[in-house]
Amino acid sequence: MTTSQANQTLAVSTAGLTKRFGGRTVVDGVDLAIPRGTVCGFVGPNGAGKTTTIRMLLGLIRPSAGTGTIMGGSLTSPQSYLAKVGALIESPAFYPQLSGRDNLKALAKLGRISSSKIDPALARTGMTARSKDKYRSYSLGMKQRLGIAASLLAGPELLILDEPTNGLDPAGIVEMRGLIRSFADEGITVLVSSHLISEIEQVCDHVVMIRAGKIVHQGPVASLREGQQVDIEAAPENDSDLERLTKVLETAGHTVAQSGSGLTVSVAGDVSGADLNRLAAENGITLRKLSEQSRSLEKAFFELTGTESADVPVGQEMGAIR
Amino acid sequence: MMTWAAFSSEWTKLKRMTLLLSTFGGLAVAASAFVILLFSQAPAHTVPGPHGGPGGLPSLDVLARPNGLIVGVDRAVMLLGIVAFGIAAAQTASEYSLGTLRQLLVRQPRRVRLLIGKMIAVLVFMVLATAFASVVAFGVANLMASSRGVSTSAWYTGTGFTDLLEALGRMELAVVGYSVLGLVVGQFLRSAVASVIVGFAWMIAVENIVGRILPSASKWFPGVSLSAIAANGNADANVSFDHGLAVAGVYVVVAIGAAAITFSRRDVTA
Ligand SMILES: Nc1ncnc2c1ncn2[C@@H]1O[C@H](COP(=O)(O)OP(=O)(O)OP(=O)(O)O)[C@@H](O)[C@H]1O
Ligand SMILES: [Mg+2]
Numbered sequence: 001m002t003t004s005q006a007n008q009t010l011a012v013s014t015a016g017l018t019k020r021f022g023g024r025t026v027v028d029g030v031d032l033a034i035p036r037g038t039v040c041g042f043v044g045p046n047g048a049g050k051t052t053t054i055r056m057l058l059g060l061i062r063p064s065a066g067t068g069t070i071m072g073g074s075l076t077s078p079q080s081y082l083a084k085v086g087a088l089i090e091s092p093a094f095y096p097q098l099s100g101r102d103n104l105k106a107l108a109k110l111g112r113i114s115s116s117k118i119d120p121a122l123a124r125t126g127m128t129a130r131s132k133d134k135y136r137s138y139s140l141g142m143k144q145r146l147g148i149a150a151s152l153l154a155g156p157e158l159l160i161l162d163e164p165t166n167g168l169d170p171a172g173i174v175e176m177r178g179l180i181r182s183f184a185d186e187g188i189t190v191l192v193s194s195h196l197i198s199e200i201e202q203v204c205d206h207v208v209m210i211r212a213g214k215i216v217h218q219g220p221v222a223s224l225r226e227g228q229q230v231d232i233e234a235a236p237e238n239d240s241d242l243e244r245l246t247k248v249l250e251t252a253g254h255t256v257a258q259s260g261s262g263l264t265v266s267v268a269g270d271v272s273g274a275d276l277n278r279l280a281a282e283n284g285i286t287l288r289k290l291s292e293q294s295r296s297l298e299k300a301f302f303e304l305t306g307t308e309s310a311d312v313p314v315g316q317e318m319g320a321i322r
Numbered sequence: 323m324m325t326w327a328a329f330s331s332e333w334t335k336l337k338r339m340t341l342l343l344s345t346f347g348g349l350a351v352a353a354s355a356f357v358i359l360l361f362s363q364a365p366a367h368t369v370p371g372p373h374g375g376p377g378g379l380p381s382l383d384v385l386a387r388p389n390g391l392i393v394g395v396d397r398a399v400m401l402l403g404i405v406a407f408g409i410a411a412a413q414t415a416s417e418y419s420l421g422t423l424r425q426l427l428v429r430q431p432r433r434v435r436l437l438i439g440k441m442i443a444v445l446v447f448m449v450l451a452t453a454f455a456s457v458v459a460f461g462v463a464n465l466m467a468s469s470r471g472v473s474t475s476a477w478y479t480g481t482g483f484t485d486l487l488e489a490l491g492r493m494e495l496a497v498v499g500y501s502v503l504g505l506v507v508g509q510f511l512r513s514a515v516a517s518v519i520v521g522f523a524w525m526i527a528v529e530n531i532v533g534r535i536l537p538s539a540s541k542w543f544p545g546v547s548l549s550a551i552a553a554n555g556n557a558d559a560n561v562s563f564d565h566g567l568a569v570a571g572v573y574v575v576v577a578i579g580a581a582a583i584t585f586s587r588r589d590v591t592a
Binding site: 055058059060061062078079082085086087089090091093094095096097098102105106107109110111112113150154 | 327328330331332334335338340341420421422424425426427428429430431432436587589590591
């Protein structure tokens with residue numbers, strides 16, 4: 001595929017995108033390839049470099065190295081593509097003494113956007129009723145909604161939403177997912193970041209996973225699910241057989257971990273529960289429990305990104321120090 | 323002109339009630355209070371000596387001259403300068419402290435245009451606030467004059483009016499200078515409070531103290547130069563209007579240039 005073809009199918013593509021703050025490399029050689037028309041999840045633990053990457057895509061931070069193309073425009077001239085982009089960066093930021101509507105008005109004027117776009121943006125995010133109230137009187141959820149409304153003003157082809165579910169209650173999170181889905185249905189490409197894949201996996205058809213500034217996985221969500229192995233939970237009738245069962249399974253090439261009075265078996269190859277049962281019976285062990293469990297995306301995510309936050313050294317997590 | 327969009331966006335923010343009232347109302351009240359003080363404290367006749375009345379205040383016969391009000395108003399410039407500086411600094415600094423700058427730059431990625439449009443809006447705002455305060459203070463001066471039996475007829479002559487308008491023009495010029503410096507310092511420090519503290523410290527610690535120790539350095543200071551513009555020459559520091567205008571002009575141009583260059587390069591992580 002030539003570069004120009006790629007630019008037609010990709011909403012965002014970067015090559016070797018890197019940012020160093022002082023001597024620290026915070027984003028390290030990131031090659032993004034986000035197809036147009038997809039909802040792309042951008043997931044990674046705290047401090048992974050999601051916001052820094054997003055700021056580079058929006059021309060707020062100058063990359064230390066690397067290039068990129070966004071909606072056909074070069075990363076080095078943000079003015080060539082930002083008119084087609086809407087963004088919510090980190091947390092919503094508005095003028096507290098202005099009403100929600102006046103905040104949007106100031107942004108619309110700056111972007112030479114017709115003020116007729118303000119009402120639909122407010123309506124879409126359920127902010128119409130409170131739009132005349134001062135921003136400082138809003139709840140966290142309402143601030144987040146106004147942030148989304150602001151990102152819609154320009155009638156974007158690409159929406160970049162950095163942790164849009166921050167501060168939302170469970171109902172709000174469900175609503176946000178519905179909103180994101182509706183953007184996708186209109187053909188808008190959405191890049192949505194989160195530190196929890198479970199919050200966004202239902203709406204994403206593409207996912208980029210980042211850890212410590214590096215991409216650890218990138219591709220369609222379906223492929224992530226496909227590649228997943230199945231775990232089988234098994235427990236012998238007699239606890240005394242536990243050790244023997246472990247040996248038998250390990251000898252057969254499976255990875256076994258003890259969980260409670262049973263075992264969690266990460267099976268090697270195309271092996272089903274029935275195969276395990278047969279194996280146990282051949283060795284004179286009767287199983288009291290046998291269940292297949294498809295691994296959650298969450299688990300796949302943690303395997304790829306690790307459970308610790310990049311910001312916090314091991315042993316200094318919350319609660320670790322007493 | 324693309325800067326117009328940045329100007330009108332900024333104007334939407336500036337015309338909010340609280341800022342409008344506090345700036346226009348605050349300046350008008352301060353100017354009126356000053357005029358009231360001027361008339362109520364003025365001695366009936368000029369006392370021989372370098373400064374005339376108590377605290378350097380003009381006497382009632384001086385106030386009755388065609389340029390009577392100007393003599394008084396000149397003394398309020400320092401206060402006006404600090405206010406203009408602080409309000410202007412808050413407009414640039416708050417974009418960082420509120421984090422709103424990141425939103426603005428997505429809608430207008432051409433940073434110098436954003437900066438210039440914003441600066442023009444804030445300058446127009448400050449010029450209008452000063453003009454409004456002057457008109458109110460002039461009204462109050464008429465009331466005070468009649469209560470103290472000062473004849474105002476000389477104010478309403480051709481020379482009286484011309485002098486008054488010229489004085490207003492000079493004051494506006496100085497306000498523009500103070501505001502530009504405020505905008506730039508706010509942009510560098512990203513904190514309104516820090517900017518005002520630095521502004522005060524500069525005026526009091528640096529200009530005042532260094533000016534006393536090394537009087538010849540005074541005429542190169544921005545504050546002295548701006549007050550020389552407003553007062554048509556600063557007799558204390560021996561700075562003429564033209565000299566003040568030239569020095570302040572250099573400060574303003576350098577400040578705008580430095581702000582534009584750093585702003586267009588700086589990473590926006592706020
Ligand atoms: N201006 C800056 N100067 C120095 N370091 C910075 C700066 N901004 C971010 N960092 C560092 O870069 C790393 C990545 O930060 P970033 O905000 O991009 O992470 P994130 O993935 O968005 O995390 P979170 O989920 O907590 O929002 C962090 O370790 C952070 O401390
Ligand atoms: Mg972040």
